[in-house]
Amino acid sequence: xxxxxxxxxxxxxxxxxxxxxxxxxxxxxxxxxxxxxxxxxxxxxxxxxxxxxxxxxxxxxxxxxxxxxxxxxxxxxxxxxxxxxxxxxxxxxxxxxxxxxxxxxxxxx
Amino acid sequence: xxxxxxxxxxxxxxxxxxxxxxxxxxxxxxxxxxxxxxxxxxxxxxxxxxxxxxxxxxxxxxxxxxxxxxxxxxxxxxxxxxxxxxxxxxxxxxxxxxxxxxxxxxxxxxxxxxxxxxxxxxxxxxxxxxxxxxxxxxxxxxxxxxxxxxxxxxxxxxxxxxxxxxxxxxxxxxxxxxxxxxxxxxxxxxxxxxxxxxxxxxxxxxxxxxxxxxxxxxxxxxxxxxxxxxxxxxxxxxxxxxxxxxxxxxxxxxxxxxxxxxxxxxxxxxxxxxxxxxxxxxxxxxxxxxxxxxxxxxxxxxxxxxxxxxxxxxxxxxxxxxxxxxxxxxxxxxxxxxxxxxxxxxxxxxxxxxxxxxxxxxxxxxxxxxxxxxxxxxxxxxxxxxxxxxxxxxxxxxxxxxxxxxxxxxxxxxxxxxxxxxxxxxxxxxxxxxxxxxxxxxxxxxxxxxxxxxxxxxxxxxxxxxxxxxxxxxxxxxxxxxxxxxxxxxxxxxxxxxxxxxxxxxxxxxxxxxxxxxxxxxxxxxxxxxxxxxxxxxxxxxxxxxxxxxxxxxxxxxxxxxxxxxxxxxxxxxxxxxxxxxxxxxxxxxxxxxxxxxxxxxxxxxxxxxxxxxxxxxxxxxxxxxxxxxxxxxxxxxxxxxxxxxxxxxxxxxxxxxxxxxxxxxxxxxxxxxxxxxxxxxxxxxxxxxxxxxxxxxxxxxxxxxxxxxxxxxxxxxxxxxxxxxxxxxxxxxxxxxxxxxxxxxxxxxxxxxxxxxxxxxxxxxxxxxxxxxxxxxxxxxxxxxxxxxxxxxxxxxxxxxxxxxxxxxxxxxxxxxxxxxxxxxxxxxxxxxxxxxxxxxxxxxxxxxxxxxxxxxxxxxxxxxxxxxxxxxxxxxxxxxxxx
Numbered sequence: 001x002x003x004x005x006x007x008x009x010x011x012x013x014x015x016x017x018x019x020x021x022x023x024x025x026x027x028x029x030x031x032x033x034x035x036x037x038x039x040x041x042x043x044x045x046x047x048x049x050x051x052x053x054x055x056x057x058x059x060x061x062x063x064x065x066x067x068x069x070x071x072x073x074x075x076x077x078x079x080x081x082x083x084x085x086x087x088x089x090x091x092x093x094x095x096x097x098x099x100x101x102x103x104x105x106x107x108x109x
Numbered sequence: 110x111x112x113x114x115x116x117x118x119x120x121x122x123x124x125x126x127x128x129x130x131x132x133x134x135x136x137x138x139x140x141x142x143x144x145x146x147x148x149x150x151x152x153x154x155x156x157x158x159x160x161x162x163x164x165x166x167x168x169x170x171x172x173x174x175x176x177x178x179x180x181x182x183x184x185x186x187x188x189x190x191x192x193x194x195x196x197x198x199x200x201x202x203x204x205x206x207x208x209x210x211x212x213x214x215x216x217x218x219x220x221x222x223x224x225x226x227x228x229x230x231x232x233x234x235x236x237x238x239x240x241x242x243x244x245x246x247x248x249x250x251x252x253x254x255x256x257x258x259x260x261x262x263x264x265x266x267x268x269x270x271x272x273x274x275x276x277x278x279x280x281x282x283x284x285x286x287x288x289x290x291x292x293x294x295x296x297x298x299x300x301x302x303x304x305x306x307x308x309x310x311x312x313x314x315x316x317x318x319x320x321x322x323x324x325x326x327x328x329x330x331x332x333x334x335x336x337x338x339x340x341x342x343x344x345x346x347x348x349x350x351x352x353x354x355x356x357x358x359x360x361x362x363x364x365x366x367x368x369x370x371x372x373x374x375x376x377x378x379x380x381x382x383x384x385x386x387x388x389x390x391x392x393x394x395x396x397x398x399x400x401x402x403x404x405x406x407x408x409x410x411x412x413x414x415x416x417x418x419x420x421x422x423x424x425x426x427x428x429x430x431x432x433x434x435x436x437x438x439x440x441x442x443x444x445x446x447x448x449x450x451x452x453x454x455x456x457x458x459x460x461x462x463x464x465x466x467x468x469x470x471x472x473x474x475x476x477x478x479x480x481x482x483x484x485x486x487x488x489x490x491x492x493x494x495x496x497x498x499x500x501x502x503x504x505x506x507x508x509x510x511x512x513x514x515x516x517x518x519x520x521x522x523x524x525x526x527x528x529x530x531x532x533x534x535x536x537x538x539x540x541x542x543x544x545x546x547x548x549x550x551x552x553x554x555x556x557x558x559x560x561x562x563x564x565x566x567x568x569x570x571x572x573x574x575x576x577x578x579x580x581x582x583x584x585x586x587x588x589x590x591x592x593x594x595x596x597x598x599x600x601x602x603x604x605x606x607x608x609x610x611x612x613x614x615x616x617x618x619x620x621x622x623x624x625x626x627x628x629x630x631x632x633x634x635x636x637x638x639x640x641x642x643x644x645x646x647x648x649x650x651x652x653x654x655x656x657x658x659x660x661x662x663x664x665x666x667x668x669x670x671x672x673x674x675x676x677x678x679x680x681x682x683x684x685x686x687x688x689x690x691x692x693x694x695x696x697x698x699x700x701x702x703x704x705x706x707x708x709x710x711x712x713x714x715x716x717x718x719x720x721x722x723x724x725x726x727x728x729x730x731x732x733x734x735x736x737x738x739x740x741x742x743x744x745x746x747x748x749x750x751x752x753x754x755x756x757x758x759x760x761x762x763x764x765x766x767x768x769x770x771x772x773x774x775x776x777x778x779x780x781x782x783x784x785x786x787x788x789x790x791x792x793x794x795x796x797x798x799x800x801x802x803x804x805x806x807x808x809x810x811x812x813x814x815x816x817x818x819x820x821x822x823x824x825x826x827x828x829x830x831x832x833x834x835x836x837x838x839x840x841x842x843x844x845x846x847x848x849x850x851x852x853x854x855x856x857x858x859x860x861x862x863x864x865x866x867x868x869x870x871x872x873x874x875x876x877x878x879x880x881x882x883x884x885x886x887x888x889x890x891x892x893x894x895x896x897x898x899x900x901x902x903x904x905x906x907x908x909x910x911x912x913x914x915x916x917x918x919x920x921x922x923x924x925x926x927x928x929x930x931x932x933x934x935x936x937x938x939x940x941x942x943x944x945x946x947x948x949x950x951x952x953x954x955x956x957x958x959x960x961x962x963x964x965x966x967x968x969x970x971x972x973x974x975x976x977x978x979x980x981x982x983x984x985x986x987x988x989x990x991x992x993x994x
Binding site: 026027028029032045046047050051054055057058073074075076 | 114115128129131132133135136138139140143153163164167168
């Protein structure tokens, strides 16, 4: 539960960041990458990851594509669009200022 | 982009669901492959359905998806009732198409601004006065000297522009070439610059071209004429046009869309105003005068002072114009000076066609609007019946949570579908109908021409109509549906009379509209029939008319010799000459003075004819004799019976004399003829006198004539068969005479009734359509009502109700509605007919037969329409119904 709360509001940021580092990932790989990069601290739930992906797709930040895998199954992979790169920048700086502010509050206490 | 993908996803909802599921499945496979427990992986997703729904709702525009679903559902509904839907679409299409076509005509003729700069600042100068027979008339023609005075008087605030009517004129492009017809208008030099028009080629006129007479022999062609006569040949500049004995040099071609200020007539050649000989005459009023306000002048405050100023100037001019008042009676002088100058907005142009067809088009618009309403009510009824049949389904939908808004949307979508298909068909119909009707407006040899573009004005009107139709169609059933009370409907106990009440009201409405259409139509059709069957008093058979002109006037002897030559042609029976044909466009009135007394208030109309003209036309001489070759004018005259009645109080006029105005030579009456309509079939017979074609002046020398008509009686059934032979014969004589126009007397009579024929034809058509639609509507309502009340009828029969009782039960309401609607319709019709009574000929809306006709038609239709329902009711088998219960 605690893990999920920590993700509130920052799932978009994480997905965008992951996709900017490693383009063309499918949903499971994105989830795994978030978990791996955060040292298993952050975990995106399936129930919120896919709606977030669809929302960002409709917003035009990421685009999706069906590819054929070696197993014969299809997979839907995602990559960042130009608008998504801009959005990532905005989200990053917002996160920076928020975490800075939170740190300042914590220091004063 | 995002909206677009959501919209396109809405079109493929099922497909999208499969994709989402596939992706989630792929995710789980991946998770399991990387070592997760399958059950745990599945649980992590929660409900598969919920995951799918969450994904779906993000990727789809919800409102659109429901709309698509409704369109599919509505389409299935319409498809299931193919015949009904087709009938609905066709009747709506006819209604919508007719309305759009009528709008196109009305807009093009009456409303659409001319393609010029400052159309909204353009006014026409006209004057109201009392006409010859005491009726108020408007005269918008002015004399050029008067126009110049007015122009100079207001030049600080406004410009005055003169344009003559576009006259069909004989022209040639070289002296020897054949005569051609072209619409020629004389315009003041400031017209083109003030209208902001640019030449396509060469130059247009400027105020410099308003120099004195004969100083500016130039012509400007309209683009349209340049296009169809010269194939847009640039070498047309510098060519000459011969009109009579004048020669004009073509100096330019106008802009593409400008065809003059006369709506309905395309001006082909523009000439400078002062090149017309009339321009120097004080007493000849021959051209229109437009007023265009200068930029920055406020029309609200300036117009009335301008009007008064112009009025004073013009009145002073006419009072000081001795020529204008010469020979007029005191009463006529008063009438002539007692005119009121008025300014009307003229941004949409000015023409006789507008005046003649304004009321006609308004009536046409009313008829088509009523037909559309009748069709709408029919379809709305049909949909109400279908909705009522689905009341249980609706109730179920509501009780499992469908919003009422969604149900109304479902109904509106269905009516929208119908209207959508109908408007496509209707647009095609309108595209054909508007030019078709316009083509019937004028005689075939001089058709009315109007620009009928399908631009944003028409499209906007069409869309407005579409919305209106959807709302009318949808509102009835939608209201019904949203009032469904699920509990009552599911119990099967909802008030079964509710939809019928609405539908009965609709029947009354339909009958009222139908009655109105029928009454107006029967008035127009009867008018036309009476006009067409009016006794003429002369024969139209085998008569060919050669309108002939002489560039330089020719003596009567030349005309007589030509008539003699025509007589020698095999197949020609007799030839006579008259100044102009009966029922043609020309008419000249004179004041009649008996025994030197002041002229009487009623004028008479004159026609100069050669000996034998009366017998060629088969107009009987009642007493006295025809003219003889030696008779000259002035000298002797033949009068008609109305003339004798008017001026000699019915005494025998033979041997008596009259003068054409005071102090003019005497004419001795040598014969009396029967009355014939001389100019207008709609008018009562006027006093007419005939004088010999051979005229002499005050020194008894013969006077030359510039134009006349040879009336040729031909043996062949179709007189036009000899037209070319005779035309060539006249040309080959090289005596200065040329045939300018050939027609038949029969065509002239037919041309008189063109407007009446057109409106009778259209009104008759729409009356049949209205009656048919109302009949179908009535049938549907009654049939539905019998179906709905099957149980009640069965029970009534089982407990011994008589057949008459059943019939009364089924039909009483409907007939009450028909009587109610009929009365309302007749009342409306009487009101409408009074406002257009001037379009009728010898028929009044209050005539018993005029009222009887629509009432009978409605009753017969009602009987036919109710019959199937009544039979169905009587055939109800009570045992079967009760067993089914």
